[in-house]
Amino acid sequence: MADPFAVAQGIALASAQAGRDDPEVRRADVQSGIVTAVGATAGTVDVGSIRARRLDTYQAPAVGDQVLLVQSGSGSWWAVGRVTSGVDTAWTTASLASGFAHDGNSNGTVQYRIAVIHGTRMMQWRGGVGITYSGTTTPNGGLILASALGTAFRPSTRRTAAAACSASSSSALALKVDFQPDGTVGVVGTTTASTDTYSTPIIRPPWVSLNNIQYSLD
Numbered sequence: 781m782a783d784p785f786a787v788a789q790g791i792a793l794a795s796a797q798a799g800r801d802d803p804e805v806r807r808a809d810v811q812s813g814i815v816t817a818v819g820a821t822a823g824t825v826d827v828g829s830i831r832a833r834r835l836d837t838y839q840a841p842a843v844g845d846q847v848l849l850v851q852s853g854s855g856s857w858w859a860v861g862r863v864t865s866g867v868d869t870a871w872t873t874a875s876l877a878s879g880f881a882h883d884g885n886s887n888g889t890v891q892y893r894i895a896v897i898h899g900t901r902m903m904q905w906r907g908g909v910g911i912t913y914s915g916t917t918t919p920n921g922g923l924i925l926a927s928a929l930g931t932a933f934r935p936s937t938r939r940t941a942a943a944a945c946s947a948s949s950s951s952a953l954a955l956k957v958d959f960q961p962d963g964t965v966g967v968v969g970t971t972t973a974s975t976d977t978y979s980t981p982i983i984r985p986p987w988v989s990l991n992n993i994q995y996s997l998d
Contacts, residue, residue, distance in 0.1 A: 809851040812863055815843055825859050832857035839898035862899055869894045875926040876909070879919020884908030884987030885946060890924075892933065894997065901997040903933060903959070905990040909967075913984050916972040928963030935961055939995035943967070945985035951976055952983045959995065 813827035818841045820826055824833050825841050832849055834841060838861040841847075848860040871891040876882065882889045887908025895902050909924055928934075939959040947953055956968040967988055973980040 811849050811851075812846055813849055815841060815845040815847055815859075818843060827859070830857050832859040834859045835861065837861045840900065842899070845899070862896075871906070874907075874924075876924055877920040877926045879912050879914070880924045881910035881912070882907060884910035885989065887987070887989045887991055890990060892929075894933065895994075902994050903935065903939075903997050905993040907990055909988045909990065911967075911984075911986055911988065916974065916984065918967070918970045918984070922966040922968060922970065923964050924967060925963075925965050929965070930963070933997075934963045935959055935995060935997050937961055941993045941995065943988050943990060943993065945988045948986060950983050950985035951981035952985075955983070955985065955988055957988070957990070957993065 813830065815825045815827055817826035821831065824831050825838075825845075825847065826832075827847065827849060830849065832847075833856070835858060838847065838859050841859075845862050848863050850858045850860055852858070871893045873882075874890040874892060876890060885908050888906060890905070890907035890909055892903060892905050895904050912919065938961065941957050941959070942954045943957045945953060945955050952969065955970065958966050958968055960966070969983055970985075971981060971983045973982050976982040
């Protein structure tokens with residue numbers, strides 16, 4: 781005669797396995813994994829043997845992404861988004877070169893940070909730069925930082941942005957700002973003109989705003 785305890789144990793194990801295999805019993809599941817293939821079926825990623833449909837929050841998928849997976853009670857898998865594609869950094873106060881000052885036009889302290897947006901590392905800036913000219917000369921050749929940005933904060937190629945500036949002592953309401961792969965940041969477009977004419981405009985604004993400037997680092 782079979783051991784009743786062994787029979788009961790076997791039935792319990794078989795039931796537990798059946799529950800794990802049956803989505804109606806198992807219900808929802810949440811886990812993470814590494815993407816092994818992208819787009820075998822439109823809008824999906826493969827995580828090993830699991831094929832998951834991407835949510836709209838998960839843009840620009842790539843092999844190697846670690847993603848959060850959610851399984852519905854019916855057994856469907858969904859890729860919610862990355863969980864370790866990058867780390868946002870805290871706002872860092874920039875060290876400014878001589879002739880430049882924080883809080884130009886009450887726009888705030890000049891700061892920067894990295895933010896990961898849809899899997900892309902973005903450099904973000906905020907604050908206003910006050911500028912003190914030496915006669916008609918822009919200080920430090922227009923380079924606003926006392927030292928170059930660290931390697932992690934440098935773009936792969938030059939990034940150029942338009943920055944609002946003062947209408948006082950300036951025939952232009954915006955200057956160009958170049959963010960260079962060597963970590964330097966420079967305002968471009970000031971002039972040394974002494975008379976304000978169409979051909980020789982005076983463009984020496986006392987402040988430039990970096991608020992809302994952002995660009996891809998990759």
